[in-house]
Amino acid sequence: MATLSNEVKAFMVQALACFDTPSQVAAAVREQFGIELTRQKCESYDPTKSAGRDLAKRWVTMFHDTRQRFRDDTADIPIANRAFRLRALGRMAERAENTKNLALAAQLMEQAAKETGGAYTNKQQVDLSSADGSMSPAAPTGVDAALVKALVDKLVD
Structure with missing residues (x-):
């Protein structure tokens, strides 16, 4: 396989940074540049994967910059x-x-x-108030007073 141009490498790094799968990137490279690549080759340009652990520093920097910009720009969509x-x-x-x-x-x-x-968000609402609206815990119900006294006496002894 011939070496890839910097243009193709940059294309792959940016596509992977935007959460495209290696299969999607391989298809896009085939369509855009007419180059047939395996998904494993594409994955080697993702520094978050073990296959991309030896990726050159310039591509790692481009990946992280692109990913940060991608995450920040979702507000514009x-x-x-x-x-x-x-x-x-x-x-x-x-x-x-x-x-x-x-x-x-x-x-x-x-x-x-x-x-x-809010059904389509990952926010959770937790209601910490009791039924009467105060922040005090609810009184125990159905507690056998004799049993509680016996347990307390046993702990004190």
Whole structure:
């Protein structure tokens, strides 16, 4: 196999940094440059994999810079924004209602409710308050007072 040009190497490093799989990268290189590569060869340009542990420093730097930029730029992608998704769901639900497709409208409304309720996020809400609204722990229920006294007496002895 002939050596790869820096242009092809940079293409592979950037694609892998954007979370493309080695198979996807091999297909993209075939389409873009007309070069047939194995997925193993492509994986060797990913420094987060054991196959890429000996990757040149310039490619490692490019990989990490590209990955950081990719993660930071998701805010610029409209569909990554909840308000954008809700507006689109609203338009779709309205169109479904107008065409009398009530089942689809109901599904879209349910999806919008899940979206606003945080069902599509990895955030967790923990309610630490007790039933009466205070932060004090709930009183034990169904506790046998004689048993508790016997245990306390045994511990004291």
